[in-house]
Amino acid sequence: xxxxxxxxxxxxxxxxxxxxxxxxNLTGPIFNPATGHYYYLLDEANxxxxxxxxxxxxxxLATVNDQAEDGWIYSHxxxxxxxxxxxxxxxxxxxxxxxxxxxxxxxxxxxxxxxxPVSYTNWALxxxxxxxxxxxxxxxxxxxxxxxxxxxxxxxxxWNNYVDSATLFGHPLNGVVEVxxxxxxxxxxxxxxxxxxxxxxxxxxxKQ
Numbered sequence: 001x002x003x004x005x006x007x008x009x010x011x012x013x014x015x016x017x018x019x020x021x022x023x024x025n026l027t028g029p030i031f032n033p034a035t036g037h038y039y040y041l042l043d044e045a046n047x048x049x050x051x052x053x054x055x056x057x058x059x060x061l062a063t064v065n066d067q068a069e070d071g072w073i074y075s076h077x078x079x080x081x082x083x084x085x086x087x088x089x090x091x092x093x094x095x096x097x098x099x100x101x102x103x104x105x106x107x108x109x110x111x112x113x114x115x116x117p118v119s120y121t122n123w124a125l126x127x128x129x130x131x132x133x134x135x136x137x138x139x140x141x142x143x144x145x146x147x148x149x150x151x152x153x154x155x156x157x158x159w160n161n162y163v164d165s166a167t168l169f170g171h172p173l174n175g176v177v178e179v180x181x182x183x184x185x186x187x188x189x190x191x192x193x194x195x196x197x198x199x200x201x202x203x204x205x206x207k208q
Contacts, residue, residue: 023053023175027080029182032072035065038182041077041085042175046164047145050088050175051113059179061090063112066120073176074148074157084150086168088175090114091146091159099142103129110146110161114178122148124155147173 028040040057042050047061054060064070078085090113093099100106106128111118128143143161150156150171166173 022056023049025053025057026174027077028177029179030076032069034068034072035178036180038179039073039076040177040179041080042088042177044166044172044174045088046166046173047088047092047147047175048164049166050173050177051090054090054175054177057177057179058182059177060112060114061088062176062178063090063114063116064120064122065116067122070120070122070148071157077174077176078148078151078157080174084152084171085174086150086171087148088173089146089148089159090178091118091161093142093144093161096142096144099140101129103127122157122159124149124158124160127155127159128161 023045024043026041026043029038030040031038038059039062040054042053045053051061062069062073064073073087073089077087091110092113093109094111095109098109100109103126107121107123110128141163143163145164146159146161147168149158149160152171153169162168162173
C-alpha cells in the first residue's frame, strides 16, 4: 500500500503541475458542421505552447482546408470576448535550417502540423518575407509559424508568419484547436482529483 500511495501522489502532483503550466481554454468545443470537427480557442500563448495544448485536447492547431473553413474560424474567434485576436493555426516551417528569400519558394517551406497536405492557403500579399518583417533584416530573424491577422490589421483575415511569441503589435496570439472527435478521457482536473481521492482512501484504510 505504501508503494501504491507514493505512485498515486506522484501521479496526482504531476497532473496538477501539468494543469498549472497548460494553456487555458477560452471557449469550445464548438462544432463546425461543414468540417464535422470541433474547435477550441486557447488563451494567449506562443505557437509551441498552443500546439502542445492542442495535442492535450486530442487534436492540433487548426488545419485550414478551404476558404469556408478559414472564414468560419475567423468569424468565430478573431473578436472573441470583445478582444481583437491574431489566431495561431497549424502552419509551420518544417525545416528551420532552410529559409528561402524568394517568396514563392518560402511559402512552399510551410506545412500543416497535422500532416495533412497543403491544398489551400490565404497568405497576405507580401507574406512571407514582407519588407517589414525580420526576415528581410540583416541578419534575418526567421519567422516559422503561421497565424491569421486580427481585425485591426490591413490584411485582416489573411495569413502571416511570425516568431514564437504570445503577442503581436500589442494584441494577443491565440491558438485555434481542431479536434476530429471529442475524447471521452476525463479532463486532467478530474484525473487529479481522482488520484488525490485514491490517496486519501489509502490513508483511511491504513488507520482502520
